[in-house]
Amino acid sequence: MKTPLYKYYDQLIKKLGPQNWWPAETDFEVIIGAVLTQNTNWKNVEKAIGNLKKYNLLDPLKLLQIDSETLGELIKPSGYFNIKSKRLKNFLRWFNENYSLDIDKLKSQPLDNLREEILSISGIGKETADSILLYALSKLTFVVDAYTYRILTRHELVPYEIDYDGLKNEIESELPKDLKIYNEFHALLVNVGKNFCKKSEALCDKCPLNKFLEGKSPAI
DNA sequence: GACCAGGCACATC
DNA sequence: GATGTGCATGGT
Numbered sequence: 001m002k003t004p005l006y007k008y009y010d011q012l013i014k015k016l017g018p019q020n021w022w023p024a025e026t027d028f029e030v031i032i033g034a035v036l037t038q039n040t041n042w043k044n045v046e047k048a049i050g051n052l053k054k055y056n057l058l059d060p061l062k063l064l065q066i067d068s069e070t071l072g073e074l075i076k077p078s079g080y081f082n083i084k085s086k087r088l089k090n091f092l093r094w095f096n097e098n099y100s101l102d103i104d105k106l107k108s109q110p111l112d113n114l115r116e117e118i119l120s121i122s123g124i125g126k127e128t129a130d131s132i133l134l135y136a137l138s139k140l141t142f143v144v145d146a147y148t149y150r151i152l153t154r155h156e157l158v159p160y161e162i163d164y165d166g167l168k169n170e171i172e173s174e175l176p177k178d179l180k181i182y183n184e185f186h187a188l189l190v191n192v193g194k195n196f197c198k199k200s201e202a203l204c205d206k207c208p209l210n211k212f213l214e215g216k217s218p219a220i
Numbered sequence: 221g222a223c224c225a226g227g228c229a230c231a232t233c
Numbered sequence: 234g235a236t237g238t239g240c241a242t243g244g245t
Contacts, residue, residue: 038227044243045226079242083228125228145226190226199224 003174004157009181012188019187022135024049027103029058030136034128035087036078047077060101064092087123094121103136111139126164134186140179142171143186147193154197154204 002010023042024030029049036045051074052058063071072085092101098117099105106114111133118129126144133139144167152158158170175181197204204210 034226037225039225040227040241041225041243043225044241047243077242079225080227080240081242083240087228123228127227131226143226147226186226193226 005152005171005174006176008155008157009175009185009188012192013184016188016191018184019191021183021187022131024135026058027136028060031091031132032058032063032088034131034136035091035123036075036084038080038084038125038128040079044078048075048081051075051077060092060095060103063088064096064101083123090121090123107137111141114139115141126168130168134179134182138179140177140182142168142175142182144168144171145186145190147189147197148186150199151189151192151197151204155210 022030022033024033032052033045033049036048049058052063055074057063057066057074068085068089071088072081075081075084075088078084094117095101095106109117114137115129115133118124118132119126124132130141130143133141134143144164148171149162149167152167153160153162158167162170171185175185192204
């Protein structure tokens with residue numbers, strides 16, 4: 001017997017198909033994107049990452065070496081560029097001092113220790129940390145974000161009072177412990193959040209799955 | 221011009 | 234422990 005959240009995942013993947021996240025060419029690019037997309041439209045992040053690629057700077061050592069002001073200019077399109085420049089520098093210094101800028105060394109660490117370590121970096125909160133862990137390092141941890149909360153509360157799949165850890169635990173306990181499912185479910189929720197379940201709309205009226213979930217139409 | 225976008229740290233009560 | 238605020242560009 002599948003849980004309600006697992007059923008919801010099934011409906012989304014059947015309707016929308018695999019999202020094949022994260023949209024990046026390398027694991028390191030995932031990490032940079034995870035910081036740059038904090039409270040920011042992904043299109044703006046793409047412009048910023050495009051600037052880094054243009055100057056061949058999407059590389060841990062090169063980004064560690066350039067000064068914060070130059071980095072800020074390059075990532076300006078993603079917004080909050082001064083603070084994000086510092087946050088990237090914080091990560092890169094930690095990455096260099098503890099793992100010699102070697103992403104394979106990061107991947108070899110156990111999830112719980114690594115999550116604690118990454119969360120201790122100033123500027124890396126829970127969502128950014130979990131995004132890095134899941135999408136760059138292939139660790140089994142679910143990524144909660146504003147879309148996750150909005151969609152699942154509006155569908156009454158979780159209570160409105162739930163917080164980040166509560167939502168994360170609820171989803172992880174109701175889904176199979178499977179990297180592909182964690183990967184796809186989060187990406188599907190972002191898709192639904194962007195295209196159907198918008199903030200300005202009180203209800204997800206346009207969501208193709210809403211009527212089914214309310215039991216008012218046959219299964220899709 | 222208002223509102224929104226794949227948060228986070230910090231101040232204040 | 235909850236709540237408020239600054240950070241900033243670019244699209245709708």
